[in-house]
Amino acid sequence: MRVTPDLVLGLAAQVPLSSLDRAQQHDTAFDNDSTVHASRAFTPKDLLQQPTVGTGIPNPSGTLLFVPYSQFSLDTDTASHTLHIHSVDALKPREYLHEIILPTAGDAFWYDDSTLITTIPDATDRTTSLYASYFSQDGRPENVASTSSGVGELIGVLPTDSAANFHYSSASHHLVFSARIFADGDLASAVQQERAWKGRKDSARAYDGHDYLRFWDQYSDPSHSSLFSTSLSAYGGRWRLGDTYVNLLNGTAHKTPPLDGLGAAFDVWGSQVVYVTKAPDLREPFHSKKNVYLIDIDGRSRPRELTSGARGEAFNPVFSPDGNLIAWLEQPEDAAVASKRYVVLYNIKAETRLKLLQEWDRSPEAMTFSADSTMLYLEAFDVARVKAFAYPLYDTPSTTAPVALTRNGHASGLQPLSNGRLIYTHRTLTSPGSIILLNNIHAALSDMSMITAREVMQPSASSFTAPHIYAAMEEFWFDGYARKIHGFVLKPRGWSPDTANKSWPVALLIHGGPEGMWGDSWSVPFNAHVYSQRGYFVVVINFTGSSSFGQAYSEAIYGDWGGAPLHDIVNGLKHVYGEYPEIDPKRSVAVGLSYGGYMVNLLQGRARELGIEFAALASMDGIFSTEYLAYTIDLLFFMRKEWLAWPWENQTESTYGNFSPHKFVHNWQVPQLIIHGDKDFRVPVTEGIATFNALQQRGVESRLLIFDNEPHVFTNPHNILIYYEEIFEWFERFAGSRMRVLS
Secondary structure, eight states, X not given: OBOOOOOOOOOOOSSXXXXXXXXXXXXXXXXXXXXXXXXXXXXXXXXXXXXEEXXXXXXXXXXXXXXXXXXXXXXXXXXXXEEEEEETTOSOTTOOSEEEEESSOXXXXXXXXXXXXXXXXXXXXXXXXXXEEEBOTTOOBOSOOOOSSSSSEEEEEESOSOOEEEEEETTTTEEEEEEEEOTTOOSTTXXXXXXXXXXXXXXXXXXXXXXXXXXXXXXXXXXXXXXXXEEEEEETTEEEEOSOOEETTTTXXXXXXXXXXXXXXXXXXXXXXXEXXXXXXXXXXXXXXXXXXXXETTSOSOOEEXXXXXXXXXXXXXXXXXXXXXXXXXXXXXXXXXXXXXXXXXXXXXXXXXXXXSSOSSOEEEEEEOTTSSEEEEEEEOSSSEEEEEEESSSOXXXXXXXXXXXXXXEEEEEEETTTEEEEEEEETTEEEEEEEEEOHXXXXXXXXXXXXXXXXXXXXXXXXXXXXXXXXXXXXXXXXXXXXXXXXXXXXXXXXXXXXXXXXXXXXXXXXXXXXXXXXXXXXXXHHHHHHTTOEEEEEEOTTOSSSOHHHHHTTTTOTTSHHHHHHHHHHHHHHHXXXXXXXXXXXXXXXXXXXXXXXXXXXXXXXXXXXXXXXXXXXXXXXXXXXXHHOSOHHHHHHHTSSOTTSGGGHHHHHHHOGGGGGGGOOSOEEEEEETTOSSSOHHHHHHHHHHHHHXXXXXXXXXXXXXXXXXXXXXHHHHHHHHXXXXXXXXXXXXXXXXX
């Protein structure tokens, strides 16, 4: 289990800004506002310093649980990373049995019921160290050796700091992990080869179109990721970590995990490893198709392909606990990111495949088997939530749909336990995470009243910045362009029936994807409550193309990026104006990220003709010319599918012309803030520069913020803080301040 902080988005100004001082000034302003609730407002600074809860991983017998836990401090500019050990049967979820303080983010896995292994990379020595901590069944540490890192007994060192995704097989005493290597496949010399590559005297790069030219925020280099196995055992109190690292994919041209893979890339059971890789005969930028392979854990056999026929992405391969079955998720169509996902069940002994849930109008994001191998647990988007589902594998009619085990929030990291129990990480629009235990799942399949839920772990009260009062999600449906469309509002901080006659500003937040969604889930890059707490009436629309409302709803955006979604957003905003007369339409603002940035740019040229006027706009990593993006995006296959053809093909010329924001520059007149990272290779920074230059040519008030070394999703917390504050300052400059509403 990788212990890493959440990816976060932000922006940085061209001129250095004192982000902490600016945030503290706004905190004081909120605290002194007598018309607002006694609780302190939830600010961007608070958002960035909330604890992050990872996936809870139980030990083999299901008695103990480790939970990755991290928290960033803006004041000290440091992130803390810890592992909390909990009892699964704990009655007080805020009390952990033991805490392992990590010097940096790393991995962890159970060796057995009472031994936890943590892996710590060292960027200076370019190695990864493995440490063992020992616990009794009540979770208290036993015989933990005193080391400088404080993470347990040092049991061995791997010769690379790129090792990750550790899986241990107690049956074969093998440790399997991924790491980056070069063409010779040798792990021991990989660091030396990387130094030689980066230290070469020339700076030339050559590409032939087979591999990605660049992906996300990095140009491709001669290295790639592969899978390795080595021995790991403990006898007589002595640890033995093998010094021979078997490259399981040597001589195959397979790369695992693949750069553009979805979800988990491999799993281990007994003496076998199942993994996914992009089909090696395909050009990477033009295809999403992945194959599934089975190989011996010692690398003595050649990989055997388990997939067959025409299809697209395959991901999340997993063994059943009894070792008889392998399941994975698959898409029927190549190069279609949002196409329907179904389950493939593979019988290892019979070598047969069975496709499941092809008729279910939801697409699983991840899955695992129940502890007794009779059921699948799935994560899937469902009506603005991500729910946990159960699906019995035997005596189940093919038309039977999975049973929802959760109702609200975002369920992830499903971990099965014995006796029909399931542990998962639960996040909501107002909570960064807790660990939930579900009981009686088998009985609940016929009677949902039998299921019980209990918190096993939640962050301590002291880890939160302050008590905050959040607005409730008020969901609504309205008539969109071609179907009923979902959305919700958050009322602003300070709203009450007595203030309902005030003229509140409204902030329209537009999600990316475009097949993303707004829902009951925690977010750092784009947190709706930060806007609500600032005094905005927040409106979000799950326009045509959004996930969680069925496949037809999602796929209807193909070839129609600027058609139905644009009208859905306009109709939804008008609907909210009618339902909430306390909103002042003249003080409407809009902000969008990625596809949302594209839509902001399109609204800049189209909103007025459709009857909507904005006081100010902000686009983040947005698109200026969809035609140009089709040639510069890293995932070349993405735009071809989304727009149904290449831009140079005759049948799409009118589509690209009708829906590209740059075609409507002559209408641009709303003040706009543009935000972009200069290492964004998904939507290159030139899109943001072109948007700004077009506004400047038009004489429209505009401001461009470019951030060094930031990709499509920003990672520097200080940049995130600046991003929020810059947005607020821009909106309040043109739409009036929050104080004006509350005075």
